[in-house]
Amino acid sequence: MEQQTEIQESIAALQGFRVGVANAGLKRDAAALDVALIVSEVPCAAAGMFTTNRVQAAPVLVDQAALAAGADAIRAVVVNAGCANACTGAHGLANAHATQAHIAAHLGAQPAQVLVMSTGVIGTQLPMDKLLRGIDTAGGALNNDWDTAARAIMTTDTRPKLAAVQVQTEHGTYQIVGIAKGAGMIAPNMATMLGVIATDAQLDAPTAQALLRAVSARTFNCVVVDGDMSTNDTVLLLANGASGVPAGVEFAEALEGVCADLAQAIVRDGEGVTKFITLVVLGATDAAAARQIGNTIATSPLVKTAFYGGDPNWGRIIAAAGRAGVPFDPDQAILTLADAEGMTSLRLFADGQPTDYDEAAAKALMQHAELIITLHCGDGDGTATLWTCDLSHDYVSINGHYRS
Amino acid sequence: MEQQTEIQESIAALQGFRVGVANAGLKRDAAALDVALIVSEVPCAAAGMFTTNRVQAAPVLVDQAALAAGADAIRAVVVNAGCANACTGAHGLANAHATQAHIAAHLGAQPAQVLVMSTGVIGTQLPMDKLLRGIDTAGGALNNDWDTAARAIMTTDTRPKLAAVQVQTEHGTYQIVGIAKGAGMIAPNMATMLGVIATDAQLDAPTAQALLRAVSARTFNCVVVDGDMSTNDTVLLLANGASGVPAGVEFAEALEGVCADLAQAIVRDGEGVTKFITLVVLGATDAAAARQIGNTIATSPLVKTAFYGGDPNWGRIIAAAGRAGVPFDPDQAILTLADAEGMTSLRLFADGQPTDYDEAAAKALMQHAELIITLHCGDGDGTATLWTCDLSHDYVSINGHYRS
Numbered sequence: 001m002e003q004q005t006e007i008q009e010s011i012a013a014l015q016g017f018r019v020g021v022a023n024a025g026l027k028r029d030a031a032a033l034d035v036a037l038i039v040s041e042v043p044c045a046a047a048g049m050f051t052t053n054r055v056q057a058a059p060v061l062v063d064q065a066a067l068a069a070g071a072d073a074i075r076a077v078v079v080n081a082g083c084a085n086a087c088t089g090a091h092g093l094a095n096a097h098a099t100q101a102h103i104a105a106h107l108g109a110q111p112a113q114v115l116v117m118s119t120g121v122i123g124t125q126l127p128m129d130k131l132l133r134g135i136d137t138a139g140g141a142l143n144n145d146w147d148t149a150a151r152a153i154m155t156t157d158t159r160p161k162l163a164a165v166q167v168q169t170e171h172g173t174y175q176i177v178g179i180a181k182g183a184g185m186i187a188p189n190m191a192t193m194l195g196v197i198a199t200d201a202q203l204d205a206p207t208a209q210a211l212l213r214a215v216s217a218r219t220f221n222c223v224v225v226d227g228d229m230s231t232n233d234t235v236l237l238l239a240n241g242a243s244g245v246p247a248g249v250e251f252a253e254a255l256e257g258v259c260a261d262l263a264q265a266i267v268r269d270g271e272g273v274t275k276f277i278t279l280v281v282l283g284a285t286d287a288a289a290a291r292q293i294g295n296t297i298a299t300s301p302l303v304k305t306a307f308y309g310g311d312p313n314w315g316r317i318i319a320a321a322g323r324a325g326v327p328f329d330p331d332q333a334i335l336t337l338a339d340a341e342g343m344t345s346l347r348l349f350a351d352g353q354p355t356d357y358d359e360a361a362a363k364a365l366m367q368h369a370e371l372i373i374t375l376h377c378g379d380g381d382g383t384a385t386l387w388t389c390d391l392s393h394d395y396v397s398i399n400g401h402y403r404s
Numbered sequence: 405m406e407q408q409t410e411i412q413e414s415i416a417a418l419q420g421f422r423v424g425v426a427n428a429g430l431k432r433d434a435a436a437l438d439v440a441l442i443v444s445e446v447p448c449a450a451a452g453m454f455t456t457n458r459v460q461a462a463p464v465l466v467d468q469a470a471l472a473a474g475a476d477a478i479r480a481v482v483v484n485a486g487c488a489n490a491c492t493g494a495h496g497l498a499n500a501h502a503t504q505a506h507i508a509a510h511l512g513a514q515p516a517q518v519l520v521m522s523t524g525v526i527g528t529q530l531p532m533d534k535l536l537r538g539i540d541t542a543g544g545a546l547n548n549d550w551d552t553a554a555r556a557i558m559t560t561d562t563r564p565k566l567a568a569v570q571v572q573t574e575h576g577t578y579q580i581v582g583i584a585k586g587a588g589m590i591a592p593n594m595a596t597m598l599g600v601i602a603t604d605a606q607l608d609a610p611t612a613q614a615l616l617r618a619v620s621a622r623t624f625n626c627v628v629v630d631g632d633m634s635t636n637d638t639v640l641l642l643a644n645g646a647s648g649v650p651a652g653v654e655f656a657e658a659l660e661g662v663c664a665d666l667a668q669a670i671v672r673d674g675e676g677v678t679k680f681i682t683l684v685v686l687g688a689t690d691a692a693a694a695r696q697i698g699n700t701i702a703t704s705p706l707v708k709t710a711f712y713g714g715d716p717n718w719g720r721i722i723a724a725a726g727r728a729g730v731p732f733d734p735d736q737a738i739l740t741l742a743d744a745e746g747m748t749s750l751r752l753f754a755d756g757q758p759t760d761y762d763e764a765a766a767k768a769l770m771q772h773a774e775l776i777i778t779l780h781c782g783d784g785d786g787t788a789t790l791w792t793c794d795l796s797h798d799y800v801s802i803n804g805h806y807r808s
Contacts, residue, residue, distance in 0.1 A: 055726030055734045087722050087734060089757030122719025123758045231723050301705070301795070302803055309804025315526025318491050319635050322459030330459045330491060353493030354527045391705070392804075393797050399706055400713030400796075 010164035011146050014175040015200040016041045016242025018142035021152040024134025026082030026120070026127065033152035034081045035131070036179075037138040038196055039107070043073035044238040046115070047208035049216045051233035057086030058096040059116040060234060066100070066112045071205035075113040076103050077196055077236060078135060079153045081181070085118040085126050086231040095126045102132050106139055117194050117234050119155055119181060150179040153194060156398055157181050157269055163261035167201070167254045174201035174243040178258045180235075182225070182266030193220060195235040195262055197255070201247040203239035211252055212237045219259035224298035224388040225270040235259075267387045272394030275307045276387070278340070280374045284382030289326035291384040293377065296324035304391035307371075312337065312362035314348045321375060332378040337362065340370035414568035415550050418579040419604040420445045420646025422546035425556040428538025430486030430524070430531065437556035438485045439538040440583075441507070442600055443546060447477035447517070448642040451612035453620045455637035461490030462500040463520040464638060470504070470516045475609035479517040480507055481600055481640060482539060483557045485585070489522040489530050490635040499530045506536050510543055521598050521638050523559055523585060554583040557598060560802055561585050561673055567665035571605070571658045578605035578647040582662045584639075586629070586670030597624060597670055599639040601662060605655060606645035615656055616641045623663035628702035628792040629674040639663075671791045676798030679711045680791070682744070684778045688786030693730035695788040697781065700728035708795035711775075716741065716766035718752045725779060736782040741766065744774035 022035040048067050050060050066074070078099060085092045096118075100111040107113070118126070150160030164177040180195035203211075212235065220235055237255075239247070268276050279298055284290035297303055300320040306313040314335050321328050331352040338345040344365055346357050365371070426439040452471050454464050470478070482503060489496045500522075504515040511517070522530070554564035568581040584599035607615075616639065624639055641659075643651070672680050683702055688694035701707055704724040710717040718739050725732050735756040742749035748769055750761050769775070 053723060053726040054728075054732045055722055084719075087719050087753065087757060089735070089755060091757060122717075122723060123753065231719075231726060301799070305800050305803035308800060311804065313526075315488075315491050315635075318459055319457060319526060322457040322635060324458075328458045331493070349491065349527065351493060353491060353495060391800060393800050395705070396709050396712060396795060396797050396800060399709035400715065 007164040010166045010175045016240045017198045019149040020138035020142040022134035022137035024130045035134040036079045036149040036152040038077045040240040044240040045205040046074035047212040047237040049235045055231045057232040058092040059118045062096040063115045069112040075109045077115045079117040082120040084120045086122045153181045161265040163258045172245040174245040180262040197237045199239045200243035202241035203247045215256045219263040223267045270389045271398045272392040273389040275390040276370045278372045279386045281384045282376045284377045285380040286382040290382035292326045293324045294384045294386045298388035307390035308392045310366040312366045334376040336374040338372045411568040414570045414579045420644045421602045423553040424542035424546040426538035426541035428534045440483045440553040440556040441542040442481045444644040448644040449609040450478035451616040451641040453639045459635045461636040462496040463522045466500040467519045473516040479513045481519045483521040486524040488524045491527040557585045565669040567662045576649040578649040584666040601641045603643045604647035605651040607643035607651045619660045623667040627671045674793045675802045676796040677793040679794040680774045682776045683790045685788045686780045688781045689784040690786040694786035696730045697728045698788045698790045702792035711794035712796045714770040716770045738780040740778040742776045743772045
């Protein structure tokens, strides 16, 4: 409740940004909101993190080009749901460019000052008439209702993802507001997630890019829903400086707070998720090995279905670690299961064999909706923390019939 | 029907091997068969392929040592279901050694002439009293009922896997008989599968090992159920020479036929499987890249749930190929969907965009229980063929509550 109040106060105080939404008829539910437009009154310093999939959707290609052309003068971002504009060839690229040009003309700006994001079904062309009409509607009713903007970019999400913070410095106060969409196909490289973070702090573009890269590595890139990685993943940071307050040393931490809130919200609202797992890997040979072990555990269907069933089947976790392709010695490993508050903790596996833990206690612990699993691998320096979830019947239902 | 007749005739003709089974009370269903013993009257040349998981179960370690000590004089293999004897430390290793010694004493052989295999829950110790009593029962009633032996090693399998062939050569006739268990956790490296192949052909141990390695690469290592890899995977080949007929150049092909039958049977009986997919990757930069692309597609939960839903959501296949971590250019890719007989074939994606295929026809094709999906990646030489399946509600049910 207190957090909600802080979010709303931060949004109300955010200067120089306006948002608008529309129902362009792009989703299966033809009455749903599906377009969000974010406009800054003045040019922004901008940064972006994009999917590392070799198949990159048209908006990803267009935004990378726009940021390369001028990351210090971005005026707007438009997001559409319902169609990903991915695997759409030259036609899809032309549609993304036409979208940029349409918005730029309204703003009296250049096309490269507009960024575009799309999410939804892969392999269908954008219905441009509908989309441009929707953009006009959104642009005609700009306000500061970021909550509704977060709703407009949802696909299989069940709730909007919104985070915001006010930062007081000796030079004054600035705000950071972020929205995101996630749900399925969330791998450690931001798969199928879109995020836009707006701040009225003063920041230059190269610093924005460096900060967004570092913070994404510890937030958006630490979430694993199903191990798939989308063609469209993008997180954008826009800084318009409208508060007149420079971003100081405190900015990175504030940005990380907003990004961590959004990233965790994505996992909690993952497709069919019933359990939220914080997976901590310690003592691996190096950070990359720790991450590889964590990622292999977090994407294992056997591990994820055991989470769903509330079964303390820790052998599957050890087996997943063993096939991660990096050094792992089960005789040195220690596996611990704890509740989210760390009030109850059980050591399940050590010295290469099960401990004499109480099976009933382990089973009771596994019924918690949030768990912390810690795997000590040995005496290396490599650590990684991932946020992941279970694999449920509903995940199969949602993804078995997503397009139908 | 004809095939069944050939299997039974081959089994009846197989010389010098005897099998026995028992109910030792190791499974949750205490009345189920759970021990199979295979004994050769004379020492066999033997070969083994084992899991590449860094966590290797006690029987895997013991068998590798036994084959290293003397792969030309193996007398018996014992398989138990219900307990994997994995993650069981020194105690588990001692239990595997005790099992070897118990059988060796009965045969008047050395412990290293006996191979052991275990499958079932990870992280519990073998109940040795029950197991040894079961082995005695099995050894006391040896016969040639390989079908029942195949039943005894099942875990979540719904049907036994048995394949056999008679091979006529200018020197006479020999037989190859194989049994396997699979079901879940089947990755391209034989995960959670156990297989025993017995032949009465004459073969030396180094040749047996080379052939089993080559044939496994094209059969057992081409199946993907869920991408997990177990701590116990093992395929053994035993050749006792009892037919008096030397294995000639035709042996490799005959062995591959038996192994392919078993491997495909494992996928068809994968946990919750409703669809059998042959995935062909062509034109990748090299064979490893082709395999990596195929494996990424075959393990993608989004691809697998779309198969389950009968949804021709080919964009997920292209997106999975793009994140495989090897060169992949969507503008060069061509994706084709066909039924198992190749009677109907639809080109879905080419030139970086969807073709003008008929959506209703694609949807109708996706309702087939068996499909062939072909992905041309470009003009490279790399090819790979994988056998995989869908991800269904039943997979989640089975694995969410396996231990409970």
